Amino acid sequence: MATDINSYDFYLGLGQHKLLGSRELSSGHLFLPPRMLDPETQATDMEWVEFSGKGKLVAFTVIYVGSSAMLAAGYDRKNPYCVGIVETEEGPKISAQILDLDLSKPETIQIGMPLEVVYIERGEGEAKKTFLGFKPV
Amino acid sequence: MAGRKLGRGVAVVGAGMTKFGTFRCRTSRELFVTAFQEMLASIDKGFDPREINALYIGNYSSDLFEFQGHTAPILADWVGLTPRPATRVEDACASGGVALRQGLISIASGLYDIVLVGGIEKMTDLPTEKVTDALGTAADSVYEIPAGFTFPGFYAAMASAYMHAYGATPQTFMKVGLKNHENGALNNKAQFGQRIADIMEARKASAAKKGLPLPTWQTEMDFLNDDRGNPMVAWPMRLFDCSPVSDGAATVLLVSEELAHHFTDAPLYLIGSGQGSDGALHSRSTLTSIPSARVAAKEAYQMAGVTPDDIDLAEVHDCFTIAEIMASEDLGFFAPGTGGKAAEAGETARTGRHPINTSGGLKSKGHPVGASGIGQVVEIWKQLRGTAGERQLPGNPTLGLTHNVGGTGQTCTVHIFERR
Numbered sequence: 001m002a003t004d005i006n007s008y009d010f011y012l013g014l015g016q017h018k019l020l021g022s023r024e025l026s027s028g029h030l031f032l033p034p035r036m037l038d039p040e041t042q043a044t045d046m047e048w049v050e051f052s053g054k055g056k057l058v059a060f061t062v063i064y065v066g067s068s069a070m071l072a073a074g075y076d077r078k079n080p081y082c083v084g085i086v087e088t089e090e091g092p093k094i095s096a097q098i099l100d101l102d103l104s105k106p107e108t109i110q111i112g113m114p115l116e117v118v119y120i121e122r123g124e125g126e127a128k129k130t131f132l133g134f135k136p137v
Numbered sequence: 138m139a140g141r142k143l144g145r146g147v148a149v150v151g152a153g154m155t156k157f158g159t160f161r162c163r164t165s166r167e168l169f170v171t172a173f174q175e176m177l178a179s180i181d182k183g184f185d186p187r188e189i190n191a192l193y194i195g196n197y198s199s200d201l202f203e204f205q206g207h208t209a210p211i212l213a214d215w216v217g218l219t220p221r222p223a224t225r226v227e228d229a230c231a232s233g234g235v236a237l238r239q240g241l242i243s244i245a246s247g248l249y250d251i252v253l254v255g256g257i258e259k260m261t262d263l264p265t266e267k268v269t270d271a272l273g274t275a276a277d278s279v280y281e282i283p284a285g286f287t288f289p290g291f292y293a294a295m296a297s298a299y300m301h302a303y304g305a306t307p308q309t310f311m312k313v314g315l316k317n318h319e320n321g322a323l324n325n326k327a328q329f330g331q332r333i334a335d336i337m338e339a340r341k342a343s344a345a346k347k348g349l350p351l352p353t354w355q356t357e358m359d360f361l362n363d364d365r366g367n368p369m370v371a372w373p374m375r376l377f378d379c380s381p382v383s384d385g386a387a388t389v390l391l392v393s394e395e396l397a398h399h400f401t402d403a404p405l406y407l408i409g410s411g412q413g414s415d416g417a418l419h420s421r422s423t424l425t426s427i428p429s430a431r432v433a434a435k436e437a438y439q440m441a442g443v444t445p446d447d448i449d450l451a452e453v454h455d456c457f458t459i460a461e462i463m464a465s466e467d468l469g470f471f472a473p474g475t476g477g478k479a480a481e482a483g484e485t486a487r488t489g490r491h492p493i494n495t496s497g498g499l500k501s502k503g504h505p506v507g508a509s510g511i512g513q514v515v516e517i518w519k520q521l522r523g524t525a526g527e528r529q530l531p532g533n534p535t536l537g538l539t540h541n542v543g544g545t546g547q548t549c550t551v552h553i554f555e556r557r
Contacts, residue, residue: 007279033280059424061293062372063285067273068266070285077368083285085294085419093419095284106372111301131283 005036005046014130017119019051021092032092051088053117055134060084060098062106073122082106086115086134100135140439143245146394148404149554151180152518154387154511157503158328159261163384165199165208166215169257172386172508173216176253179518180390181401186216189390190249192223193240195232195256196507201271202260212257229275230456232256233387233510234541234550238410240391241552250396255388256511268382272506275544277417289379291418291545292457293371298424299459300373303474307373311361312480313458314377314500320487321497323528326512328383328503333357340366378458383503387511389518403522405537409443409553411436418545425474427460427546430467434540437551438469445469448553449534450520451491452513454542455498461485464540465493468551487530495520495528510541510550521556 005022010033013020021032025045029038032051037044063070064080075081082098099118101109115134123129153175155168177186192213199208213223226236233256240254260268273282276291286294299305314333321327322335331339337360341352352365360366367375390400397404413432415421421428438444445468453468455461465476470491471484479485485493496502496516499509517537519525537554 059294059298061290061297061374062369063287063290063293064369064371065265065269065287065289066285067282067287068270069283071266075285080369080372081285083290083294085424095281095286095417095419097285111297 002036002044003046003048005034005048007033010034011130014119014132019053019117019132021049021051021090022046023049030090030092032088032090032094051090054137055086055088055115057098057111057113057115058085058087058093059111060109062103082109084134094132096132096134098135099133141436142440143241144247145245147241147244147391147407148394148397149389149407149514149518150392150397150400150404151176151184151390152388152515153177153179154326154508154515155385156326156328157383157385157505157508157512160384161261163259165196165203165205165257165259165386166211168259168384168386169212169255169388170215172255172388176388176390181403182399184400186218189218189221189251189253191221191243192218192253192255193226193236193243194223195226195234195236195510197227197229197232197258198271198274199259201274202258202263208257212255218253228548229543230454230504230506231510231541231543231548231550232507233512234539234552235412235510235548237389237510237514237552238412238550241407241410244391244393250393252391253388254391254511255386256508257386258505258507259384260382260505261384265382275547281417281419287371289371289374289457292459293374294418295424295463295545296373296459299462299477302425303477305477308358308362309477309481310373310378310458310462311358313455313461314361315357316480316486317455317494317498317500320495320528321501323526324497324502327497327501328381329501330497333360333377337366374457374459380456380499380504383505385503385505385508385512387508387515389511389514403556405518405521405554405556407552408555409437409441409551411440411551413549415547425463427463427467427542427549429546429549430464430540430542430551433549433551434468437553441553441555443536443553447536448491448538449536450495450517450530451493451538451540452496452498452516453493453540454509455494455500456504456542458500460542461493461498465491468538468540487528492530495525495530510539513539513541514552514554517554521554
């Protein structure tokens, strides 16, 4: 019986301050975000794996015109936010908000800089959800 | 894998489009009728549209933009073509290009002889943040959008990687916008058909008229580097690096090769077609190239039996200025990492070695997403038939290419057209 790997449990994991990916047991391939099927081998013998939360920045942007959800979170032209693609030390890459950077000078943000995971809580009560973030080490 | 071949030849014998822009009083159906009528008028020897066998219509999201699903039969009805099969094709901003490919396949298979291919999008009814959200559904709504990504943000992130890898600067990207507005200024179908210098002068005049402090811009680059003239959207992409939100429609008529001369003495033969797919941006091995574009280009070049240097002009998917630079590399016009320098050197201008986006591109002409891929074909139709007016390329171009990307490259189609 294959382990049930799904995005719902990934976000539940973030709520427990765990960064959860998956590993296919026969190929050893690691996935973050977690996958239920190894796209290279089609195999599905997966287990959950907790990632270390360490990685480096491989691409980023500072967004001045955000989505509705980010506007609701308090971001706008005067208060922009950074989003990036982070390569984890285990290898897989994932999209995340990047916190604790000087966004007034985006050109000084360094691709390759080491990052560590942070868990971003938004909303109250039933609507509370945890989002993936990273910040400089 | 050996190159794929079409079962039989297919030609474009008519093409038409609306002006792209903001049309408050028109829905998709009125825009589509207008594009259809212009296509009919372009058919040199005339044609009874009741001979059309089927319709393939590229449309990204009438559902979100107009709260109207099931769009294709409505459009077929509005141009008097029911009960013929009418199929909506959706692959985000590549919907038009993929509809073209489906129309091509339907004729090449022998199933149909005469097919109407269209593209349509009506985007401007929604406020900006809702448009941002609707476009965002072309990415991964589970893992990319919750991180805060927007479409300008995705391409800006690719731009950051390109700058890091190859030493490009924000000014490199601005050159693409300058060139596309130069071309769009010669296209009466363009939404923003003005040179950036003219936009700058108009802003100065407007400030003077309103008694506001006069901007000190002397050159286009002053204007483009200034937050007041060219606000940041997603660093390093500024407003003039981004294609606009647009309404518009475009249609082309495809027929089997043996029928082409019943319609015109100057058909364009659709000799190459390619399409590729990919996963989320963060899952890719490169962020400075769009792998699905390389897959699509390889398939199209092999099918057509031509090389990048044979192509006389290309309409590429410049949804953002960085996208045009990556496209110019992915299509093989320039080596990886040299597309930015080529743009700066004017090699993609109408007078350059590889003219790109003579129409003004998505940047100046507009980007009604489902229509953009067919709008590109309209430009190739005009250029290869020598009817592009002031922006006509010299030297009787015979080979044109279109490159239409969906999302951040989850889809790409490439098509090659030949005038014989």
